[in-house]
Amino acid sequence: MRYIFTRLGFYFLAFLFAVTINFFLPRMMPGDPISSFLGRLAQSGGQITPETIAALEALYGYSTSVPLWQQFIGYLQSIMVGEWGVSTRFFQPVIEVLGRGTQWTLLLVGGYLLISYTLTTFLGIYVAWKRGTWADSLITVGSVVISSIPAVVMALLLYFAFASNLGWFPTGYAYDPALDPAYTWEFVSSVLYHLALPMIAMVLLGMGNVMGMRSNMINQLGEDFIVMGWAKGVRDRKVMFSYGARNAILPMITSFAMSVGAIFGGSLIIEIIFNYPGLGQVMFQAMLARDYPLIQGYLLMMTIMVLSANFIADMLLFALDPRLRTALD
Amino acid sequence: MKFLKSLKAMFLSNPKASVGASMVLIIFVLCFGAPLFTDYEPNARIARPHQAPSADHIVGTTRMGRDVLSQTLYGGRTSIMVGFVAGGFVMLMAMVVGISAGYFGGWVDNILSFFTNMVMVIPSLPLMLVLAAFLDQVSPFVIAVIIGATSWPWGARVIRAQTLSIRNRDFIHAAEVMGERKRRMLFFEVMPNMMSILASCLIGTIIYAIMTEATLGFIGLGDPLSVTWGVMLYNAQQTSAIRIGAWWEILAPSVMLASLAIGLALINFSIDEVSNPKLRAQRIMAKFRREQKVEAKKKAAAIRNAGSEPMEAKA
Amino acid sequence: MSDLVQVNNLCVDYITFGGRVRAVDDVSFSIKKGEILGLAGESGCGKSTIAFALMRLHRPPALISEGEILFDGKDILDFSDEELRKFRWADTSMVFQSAMSCLNPVKTIESQFYDIFEAHNVVSTKEEGAERAKELLQIVDIPPERLYDYPHQFSGGMRQRVVIAMALALKPKLLIMDEPTTALDVVVQREILQKVYELKEEFGFSVLFITHDLSLMVEFCDRIGIMYSGKLVEVAPSKEILGKPQHPYSFGLGNSFPTLHGELQEMIGIPGSPLDLNHVPDGCRFAERCFNASEQCRTDEPQLRNDEARGWVACHHPLAIDFRELQDAPCSELN
Numbered sequence: 001m002r003y004i005f006t007r008l009g010f011y012f013l014a015f016l017f018a019v020t021i022n023f024f025l026p027r028m029m030p031g032d033p034i035s036s037f038l039g040r041l042a043q044s045g046g047q048i049t050p051e052t053i054a055a056l057e058a059l060y061g062y063s064t065s066v067p068l069w070q071q072f073i074g075y076l077q078s079i080m081v082g083e084w085g086v087s088t089r090f091f092q093p094v095i096e097v098l099g100r101g102t103q104w105t106l107l108l109v110g111g112y113l114l115i116s117y118t119l120t121t122f123l124g125i126y127v128a129w130k131r132g133t134w135a136d137s138l139i140t141v142g143s144v145v146i147s148s149i150p151a152v153v154m155a156l157l158l159y160f161a162f163a164s165n166l167g168w169f170p171t172g173y174a175y176d177p178a179l180d181p182a183y184t185w186e187f188v189s190s191v192l193y194h195l196a197l198p199m200i201a202m203v204l205l206g207m208g209n210v211m212g213m214r215s216n217m218i219n220q221l222g223e224d225f226i227v228m229g230w231a232k233g234v235r236d237r238k239v240m241f242s243y244g245a246r247n248a249i250l251p252m253i254t255s256f257a258m259s260v261g262a263i264f265g266g267s268l269i270i271e272i273i274f275n276y277p278g279l280g281q282v283m284f285q286a287m288l289a290r291d292y293p294l295i296q297g298y299l300l301m302m303t304i305m306v307l308s309a310n311f312i313a314d315m316l317l318f319a320l321d322p323r324l325r326t327a328l329d
Numbered sequence: 330m331k332f333l334k335s336l337k338a339m340f341l342s343n344p345k346a347s348v349g350a351s352m353v354l355i356i357f358v359l360c361f362g363a364p365l366f367t368d369y370e371p372n373a374r375i376a377r378p379h380q381a382p383s384a385d386h387i388v389g390t391t392r393m394g395r396d397v398l399s400q401t402l403y404g405g406r407t408s409i410m411v412g413f414v415a416g417g418f419v420m421l422m423a424m425v426v427g428i429s430a431g432y433f434g435g436w437v438d439n440i441l442s443f444f445t446n447m448v449m450v451i452p453s454l455p456l457m458l459v460l461a462a463f464l465d466q467v468s469p470f471v472i473a474v475i476i477g478a479t480s481w482p483w484g485a486r487v488i489r490a491q492t493l494s495i496r497n498r499d500f501i502h503a504a505e506v507m508g509e510r511k512r513r514m515l516f517f518e519v520m521p522n523m524m525s526i527l528a529s530c531l532i533g534t535i536i537y538a539i540m541t542e543a544t545l546g547f548i549g550l551g552d553p554l555s556v557t558w559g560v561m562l563y564n565a566q567q568t569s570a571i572r573i574g575a576w577w578e579i580l581a582p583s584v585m586l587a588s589l590a591i592g593l594a595l596i597n598f599s600i601d602e603v604s605n606p607k608l609r610a611q612r613i614m615a616k617f618r619r620e621q622k623v624e625a626k627k628k629a630a631a632i633r634n635a636g637s638e639p640m641e642a643k644a
Numbered sequence: 645m646s647d648l649v650q651v652n653n654l655c656v657d658y659i660t661f662g663g664r665v666r667a668v669d670d671v672s673f674s675i676k677k678g679e680i681l682g683l684a685g686e687s688g689c690g691k692s693t694i695a696f697a698l699m700r701l702h703r704p705p706a707l708i709s710e711g712e713i714l715f716d717g718k719d720i721l722d723f724s725d726e727e728l729r730k731f732r733w734a735d736t737s738m739v740f741q742s743a744m745s746c747l748n749p750v751k752t753i754e755s756q757f758y759d760i761f762e763a764h765n766v767v768s769t770k771e772e773g774a775e776r777a778k779e780l781l782q783i784v785d786i787p788p789e790r791l792y793d794y795p796h797q798f799s800g801g802m803r804q805r806v807v808i809a810m811a812l813a814l815k816p817k818l819l820i821m822d823e824p825t826t827a828l829d830v831v832v833q834r835e836i837l838q839k840v841y842e843l844k845e846e847f848g849f850s851v852l853f854i855t856h857d858l859s860l861m862v863e864f865c866d867r868i869g870i871m872y873s874g875k876l877v878e879v880a881p882s883k884e885i886l887g888k889p890q891h892p893y894s895f896g897l898g899n900s901f902p903t904l905h906g907e908l909q910e911m912i913g914i915p916g917s918p919l920d921l922n923h924v925p926d927g928c929r930f931a932e933r934c935f936n937a938s939e940q941c942r943t944d945e946p947q948l949r950n951d952e953a954r955g956w957v958a959c960h961h962p963l964a965i966d967f968r969e970l971q972d973a974p975c976s977e978l979n
Contacts, residue, residue, distance in 0.1 A: 144595065
């Protein structure tokens with residue numbers, strides 16, 4: 001139990017760290033943050049309305065009469081109760097705008113994690129088992145090559161070839177706009193159809209995990225308990241999964257936790273290029289309009305999602321590694 | 330230098346390494362020798378907009394009537410420079426933090442590791458976007474610095490782990506007992522044993538930095554007046570190159586980006602194969618399987634002979 | 645007593661980029677039913693390779709290139725994969741060198757026992773497996789309720805006893821022990837060997853015991869084979885190997901260990917270092933380090949032969965000292 005609380009405490013501090021960055025960044029810019037924002041906003045052609053000014057002031061709690069630490073406390077309070085300011089691009093509370101995008105991003109990233117990790121784990125186990133064969137060379141070199149293609153390039157090429165040119169896949173949206181959202185086969189299949197190509201791009205980009213699983217598995221296959229498994233007469237398939245892979249996935253979970261930020265980063269590019277209405281798309285529009293409250297809200301939202309993913313990874317490790325679990329007794 | 334020798338041996342004996350190195354080399358020659366391959370200025374309007382590839386313009390022209398080839402080659406210089414500057418910056422941070430944490434241990438390690446883990450769980454791309462958004466006008470150099478400032482934790486963690494494992498080896502303890510000074514030991518005992526991991530870490534961060542530059546440029550955070558592969562993709566996207574079928578405008582920088590990243594990744598893959606003893610041992614497997622087949626055949630032949638002998642004896 | 649295992653002309657090669665390296669070269673020996681045979685030698689002499697080869701557990705890039713391993717008259721090198729799988733553990737089981745790492749860290753002891761029973765179809769339910777596992781744990785003096793613990797919850801000595809209990813699970817005819825006690829302290833070492841000896845008396849299996857600790861081996865084994873650089877150089881009853889060594893290497897090995905009983909003696913090591921298997925000389929492999937080598941030793945490789953008077957020894961000039969007769973003489977007179 002202590003392990004869980006230590007982790008939770010760490011995540012809370014990490015979240016505070018992100019909030020602190022958000023709080024101090026505008027104050028580190030030269031001049032009064034609000035007027036400098038307004039200046040930039042005017043420069044980039046944004047509209048300045050009284051609401052904008054009010055939103056900015058509400059968000060930053062900016063005031064020359066209140067000491068900095070009180071401003072910070074006030075900012076923290078409003079973040080904790082979900083008052084993340086008002087978007088200057090959409091004229092809606094930041095949290096609502098982000099909420100709309102979050103569902104699609106979670107669908108994309110969640111689906112990706114499921115498909116990619118299943119696929120690459122099994123491929124990694126297979127090539128480690130068959131190491132030294134032509135299938136091993138082909139799959140390992142292939143996955144290195146494919147996964148090192150930059151996300152922008154991969155997405156643009158897939159989009160150009162299969163969506164724009166061949167027309168096999170839709171060129172945007174999360175579902176056919178003519179349909180009403182409902183749990184009908186028609187709607188669900190439309191969602192899946194629109195999800196397919198962005199998903200393929202993400203899975204291809206994630207093929208590098210094959211290498212990680214392969215080397216974990218090779219490391220495990222050199223362990224004595226694997227040899228003992230064979231010595232016991234345990235069937236190959238069981239040695240492979242229950243002795244080898246069962247141990248090899250543990251470092252994979254740690255590496256998942258380390259790379260989850262990059263995965264969300266990758267989804268940002270994918271969503272922009274495939275016009276998929278997730279958080280990345282929201283962020284792109286916020287960037288184009290220099291909608292600072294929304295940009296900052298995006299960082300917080302991403303931090304929350306990455307921290308949650310890390311916590312899930314911790315729980316998984318906790319459940320799968322008895323050394324971690326029983327150390328607490 | 331043992332390290333340089335093994336590096337040379339690696340490139341000569343490993344086809345993956347030599348293919349990767351040739352790809353990187355070709356791109357370097359093309360970009361840094363750009364005036365040899367194209368007569369056009371990257372930012373000059375020299376033709377009608379969106380010309381398809383022809384003898385005059387091998388990969389066509391942009392919406393603004395600029396030559397795509399010369400933009401790609403000259404732009405590559407900036408992209409590569411950003412990659413190396415950012416890669417160098419990340420390495421520096423990662424080495425300072427990672428080696429100090431791993432070597433000195435104790436409270437230094439506790440504080441540095443805590444800080445490293447903290448920065449690591451803050452998603453780096455959104456953080457970079459926020460930083461870039463506030464700085465507004467970002468030159469390629471600023472982009473390199475932003476990438477460097479947000480992306481070092483991963484390398485720091487790898488280097489820390491490696492330092493720890495080297496630090497606990499016998500020869501370091503021996504040197505310590507013999508009274509070598511700590512700073513001297515860091516540079517003469519610990520560092521040489523980390524060359525391969527530092528090299529693979531550096532290449533990894535360069536790949537990451539080049540990709541990230543392209544990403545930031547593509548999102549529109551780059552200085553629109555500079556020419557980089559990322560900015561080229563941004564301009565192509567903004568002028569609807571895809572919709573009107575100007576594939577050359579997308580393809581040229583894409584091919585360069587992908588080839589450079591793949592080339593560097595292949596080199597990195599080979600370094601891993603050489604330096605990780607367990608993976609290195611696996612390279613013998615292909616040879617082992619061949620020999621195993623030879624033995625199996627020999628055995629089968631022996632059994633056939635043994636089977637036929639009694640028949641002859643009977644006869 | 646009849647032979648349980650008969651190894652004839654066994655050769656094991658390691659595949660390297662520079663070509664094959666022969667780690668075990670033309671080794672023949674036998675193990676009788678109920679006998680404890682010891683294999684001794686410096687590290688890297690091939691004794692563990694032989695142990696693994698007896699179950700065909702030798703890992704790539706090791707390859708058995710020649711010879712036969714007859715177990716109850718059947719050559720296990722001819723076994724199909726499925727025959728081999730059934731042979732393993734049921735007929736021959738093994739206690740590994742590293743009790744610390746030979747148990748799967750993420751599975752309970754119970755499920756690792758069950759894997760054995762399941763693989764050989766000896767139990768029909770999990771409960772039956774647990775019942776049998778508990779009996780086995782009791783044999784090695786481990787409380788049966790520890791069955792549901794994970795390996796990391798046991799101490800080193802306990803883990804080794806768990807492994808021994810597992811090794812006995814299917815009542816094998818041969819138990820291979822590959823340096824089973826090197827990681828343990830001396831007291832635990834003795835306890836464990838004592839236990840194995842009692843179990844052997846009770847169940848009547850044979851043991852192949854591998855170690856580099858000759859004094860331990862002399863007490864525990866019936867016969868001892870001495871290996872040097874992939875060759876078996878001498879095989880003799882254990883009482884004779886220290887008392888009447890015939891091969892100069894056995895003599896040197898015997899002098900490299902302090903005896904547990906008897907008075908303090910000067911320890912004499914063997915000069916030089918083990919042979920580099922990449923460069924095997926023409927003559928006797930030990931000639932370089934041998935105090936007794938002649939010209940013949942450098943050109944002509946001696947073979948392991950059974951001499952009526954001497955027993956099995958591979959040497960052109962076997963020694964003829966008997967320590968047992970000289971027991972009262974001062975040590976310096978021996979040389």
